[in-house]
Amino acid sequence: MINVTKSYLPNIEKYKSYIDEIYKTAWLTNQGPLVQKLEKRLAQYLGVKNIVLVSNGTIALEIAYRALDLKGEVITTPFSFVATTSSLVTNRLTPIFVDIDEKSFNLNPKNIEKLITQKTSAILPVHVFGNACEVEKIEQIAKKHRLKVVYDAAHAFDVKYKGKSVLNYGDISTLSFHATKLFHSIEGGALIINDDELVQKVRYLINFGIKNQEEIPYLGTNAKMNEFEAAMGLCVLDDIENIKNSRKEVYETYQKELKDLVQFQEQNINASQNYSYFPIVLKSEEQLLKIQKALNDENIFPRRYFYPSLDTLEYIEPKQECIISRDISKRILCLPIYAELEKGNQDKIIDIIRKCY
Numbered sequence: 001m002i003n004v005t006k007s008y009l010p011n012i013e014k015y016k017s018y019i020d021e022i023y024k025t026a027w028l029t030n031q032g033p034l035v036q037k038l039e040k041r042l043a044q045y046l047g048v049k050n051i052v053l054v055s056n057g058t059i060a061l062e063i064a065y066r067a068l069d070l071k072g073e074v075i076t077t078p079f080s081f082v083a084t085t086s087s088l089v090t091n092r093l094t095p096i097f098v099d100i101d102e103k104s105f106n107l108n109p110k111n112i113e114k115l116i117t118q119k120t121s122a123i124l125p126v127h128v129f130g131n132a133c134e135v136e137k138i139e140q141i142a143k144k145h146r147l148k149v150v151y152d153a154a155h156a157f158d159v160k161y162k163g164k165s166v167l168n169y170g171d172i173s174t175l176s177f178h179a180t181k182l183f184h185s186i187e188g189g190a191l192i193i194n195d196d197e198l199v200q201k202v203r204y205l206i207n208f209g210i211k212n213q214e215e216i217p218y219l220g221t222n223a224k225m226n227e228f229e230a231a232m233g234l235c236v237l238d239d240i241e242n243i244k245n246s247r248k249e250v251y252e253t254y255q256k257e258l259k260d261l262v263q264f265q266e267q268n269i270n271a272s273q274n275y276s277y278f279p280i281v282l283k284s285e286e287q288l289l290k291i292q293k294a295l296n297d298e299n300i301f302p303r304r305y306f307y308p309s310l311d312t313l314e315y316i317e318p319k320q321e322c323i324i325s326r327d328i329s330k331r332i333l334c335l336p337i338y339a340e341l342e343k344g345n346q347d348k349i350i351d352i353i354r355k356c357y
Contacts, residue, residue, distance in 0.1 A: 001298065001299045001300075001301070002229045002300045002301065002334060002336050002341070002345055002349070003106060003301050004302050004334055004335070004336050004337075005301040005336065005338050006123075006338040006340060006341075007072035007179040007180060007184065008168070008184065008236060008239070008243055008339055008340075010085050010228055010232070010235035010236055010238065010239055013068065014235050014238070014306075015231060015232065015235050015335070017234065018034060018231035018234060019228070019231060021033075021034070021231075022034070022231065022324075023062045023106065023229065025091045026227045027227060028223060028226060028228075029225075029226040030098045030207075031095060031207075031224065031228040032200055032230070033227075034106050034230035035053055035119060035224075035225050035226075035230040035273075036232050037114055037174045037234065037235035038053060038225075038230045038237070039052070039053055039228070039232050040050050041234070041237060041339040042190070042233075042237070045158070045237065046157075046167060046192075047160075047164060047165040047238075048157060048165055048167050048192045049168075049170075049192070049193075049194050049273060050192065050194065050196065050199045051190050051192050051193075052190060052191045052193065052199060052202050052203060052206065053185075053188065053189075053190050053224075053225040053228075053230070054189045054190060054191065054206055054223040054224065054225055055175060055187060055188065055189065055190070055224060055225055055229075055342050056176065056177075056178065056187050056188060056189045056327065056352050057083065057154050057174075057176025057178060057188075057189035058086075058177060058189070059189065059221070059223040060176070060179065060189035060190060060191050060223075061083065061084070061087040061093055061150070061152060061174050062087050062090070062207060062221075062223075063191060063202055063205050063221075064150045064172040064174055065087070065091050065093060065122075066091070066205055066218075066219070067086070067172065067193075067198055067201050067202050067205060068148045068150065068171055068172065068198075070092065070093055070121045070122050070150075071092075071093070071121050072093070072094065072120065072121050072149060072237075073093070073094045073095075073117060073119040073121065073168045073309070074088055074093050074094065074095060074120070074121060074122045074123070074124050075096045075097075075098055075112055075115055075116070075120060075122070075123045075124065076088065076095050076096070076097060076098070076107070076123070076124040076126075077097065077098060077100055077106070077107040077119060077124075077243045077310075077325070078097040078099070078100070078123060078127070078211050078309045078310040078311040078320075078322045078325040079105055079107075079124050079126075079128060079306055079310070079322075079325045079328065079329060080102045080126045080128065080152065080305060080306055080310065081154070081305075081324050082313075083173065083194055084124065084126055084152050084257070084310070085310045085313065085316070086185075087177060088124070089315060089316075091160055091356075093320070093352045094119075094317075094318075095124075095310075095316065095330075096120070096320070097310070097311045097320045097325075098111045098112055098113050098130065098321050098322075099111055099265040099322040099323065099325055100128075100322070100324050100325050101324075102180055102282040102324050102327075102328065103131065104128075104131055104265065104266050104268065105128045105131065105265055105268075105328060105332075106125065106126065106127070106128050106131060106133045106134070107125045107126065107133060107138075107246065109133075109137040109138055110176055111305075112138070112141050113141060113145075114130040115189035116145050117145070120145070120147060121148060121315070122147055122148040122149065122150060123138060123142055123147055123148075123150075124150050124151075124152060124153070124199055125138055125143070125149070125151055125152070126153075126154075126155075127152070127153050127155055127156035127166060127305075128155065128265075128275045128315050129155055129276060129279055129305075129334075130155040130156050130157075130159050130182075130210050130273060130275075130277065131265055131267055131268055131273075132156065132159055132268040132271035133151070133159050133268075134187060135151075135161060135169040135170075135263075136281035137164065137263075137273070138169075138170075139169065139170075144241065148156045148171045149169070149170035149171055150170055150172050150173075151166075151167070151169060151170040151172070151173040151174070151236050152174055153166065153173040153174060153175055153192075153234045154174065154175060154176035154181070154189075155176075155277065155343045156173075156175070156183075156274070157175060157181065157182050157183045157270075157274055157276070157334075158182075158183075158240075158244070158274050159160075159271055159272055159274050160271060160272040160337050161266060161268070161271045161272075161314075162270050162271075164230070165192075166271060167192040168192070168194065168208070171195070171198075172191055172192065172193050172198075173191070173192040173209075173233055174189060174190065174192070175189055175190040175192070176189050176190075176235065177190065177225075177229075178200065181276070182240075182243065182244070182247070182274055182275075182276045183233070183236055183237065183240055183243075184232070184233070185229040185230060185236070186228070186229050186232050186341050187229060188225050188229050188233065193314055195330065196288045201218065201225060204217065205218055205220040205221070205223070205225075206221070206222075206223035206224055207220060207222070207223075207224060208220045208221065208222065209221075210220060211230055216267045217341075220221060221309070236257075241276055242334045242339070243289065244274060244275060244357055246339035246340070247274075247275040247276075247338065247339055248275045249279070249324065250275070250337050250338075250341050250346060251278055251337060253343075253346060253350075254278050254337075254350070256337060257281065257350045257354075258350065258353065261353065262280040262281060262282060262353075263280065263281035263282075263353070264281075264282075264318075265299075268314075275337070276337075276343070277305065277337065278334060278337045279333070279334045280330050280332070280333055280334075280335060281328060281333075282331045282332075282333065283331070284331065285330040285331055285353050286306075286331055287356075288330070288331055288332075288333055288354055291303075291333065291352070291356045292333060292355055294310065294352050294353075294355070295349065295353075300336065300345075300350065300352070301336075301351055302333050302334055302335050302336060302349070303333070304332065304333060304334075305332065306332070307332070309322060309325040309326040309328075309329040309349065311325065312326065313324070320335060335349060336349060346353060
C-alpha cells in the first residue's frame with residue numbers, strides 16, 4: 001500500500017537512548033529537559049527568537065487566539081485543513097473567508113480590505129502546502145487597520161522568505177508536528193513569537209493559566225508537549241536534511257514527468273520550498289475521480305487536500321461563497337511524497353496518471 005505520506009521513523013536505538021534518559025529522570029511532562037532541549041535546537045535551526053512547544057498544531061492556533069485576546073471576526077482562507085476554521089469557531093470567533101489566488105492557492109491579499117469591519121480583530125492566513133503567503137502585503141494591511149496576524153504555518157517548517165524564516169512574520173506563527181508532517185514529534189505543535197512578554201503569557205496558557213503555586217492569572221488549558229514526543233522530535237531533527245533532500249528528489253521527478261499534463265502550484269519567487277506536498281490540479285473533478293480510482297485500484301492512495309472548501313461547511317455563519325476555492329478544491333489531488341518512496345513506485349504512479357490521459 002502506498003499512502004499520500006508515510007511517517008518518518010528514525011534509528012530506533014537513538015530513540016531508545018532518549019527513552020533511557022526519561023526513565024533515569026522520571027520527568028515525563030511539564031516542560032521536561034528534552035522539551036527544553038528541543039525548543040533550543042529548533043529555535044536555532046529555524047532561525048527564530050522564541051518557540052513554545054505544545055501538544056498539537058490545533059491547540060497552537062487556539063492558544064494564539066487566547067494570547068492575543070482575539071474577538072469578533074477573523075479574516076481567513078477557505079482553502080486549508082478544517083482545523084484552521086474549526087479552531088476559530090470553537091473559540092467563539094467568526095471566520096470571514098477571503099477567496100484564494102488561483103495560482104498560489106494562498107489567501108489573496110487584494111480581497112482582504114473590503115471584508116474588514118469594526119468587528120474584525122485579526123487576519124489568519126495559511127502558507128498552503130508550505131508556499132509562503134505575500135507576507136509583506138498582509139503586514140501592510142494589518143498595520144493600517146490595527147489588526148493582529150496569526151499565520152497557520154502548519155506546512156511551512158523551515159521555509160524562508162527573502163533568506164529569513166517566514167515564521168518570523170505576524171504576531172504569532174503556528175506549526176504542526178503531526179506524524180505526517182515533514183518534521184514531526186508523533187503529535188505536537190509550536191508557537192513562534194517575537195514578543196518576549198507574550199511568550200511568557202503563552203507559557204502560562206498552556207499550563208492551565210497557572211503562573212505559580214499561588215497565582216492563576218489566565219484562563220488556560222493543558223497543551224504541553226511530553227518528553228516522549230520531544231525525544232522523537234530530537235531524533236527526527238538530526239535527520240531533517242536527509243529527509244528534505246529525499247523529498248526534493250521525489251518532488252522534482254513528479255514535476256519533470258507531469259509538467260505537460262497538469263497544473264502545479266505557483267511558488268512564491270521570494271521564498272524557499274520544503275517539499276512537504278505535491279499537489280496537482282486536474283482539468284475537472286471527473287478527471288480527478290478517474291485518476292484517483294485508477295490509483296486506488298493499485299493500492300495507491302493520494303489525498304484530496306483540501307476538499308471540501310471550508311466556506312461550504314454547514315456550521316459556518318454567515319454563509320459565504322468563495323468561487324475560486326470551491327473550484328480548486330474539487331480538482332486538486334496530492335500525490336504520495338515521502339523520504340522512503342521508492343523510484344519504482346513513483347514511476348508506477350506517474351505511469352497510471354499518464355494512462356488516464
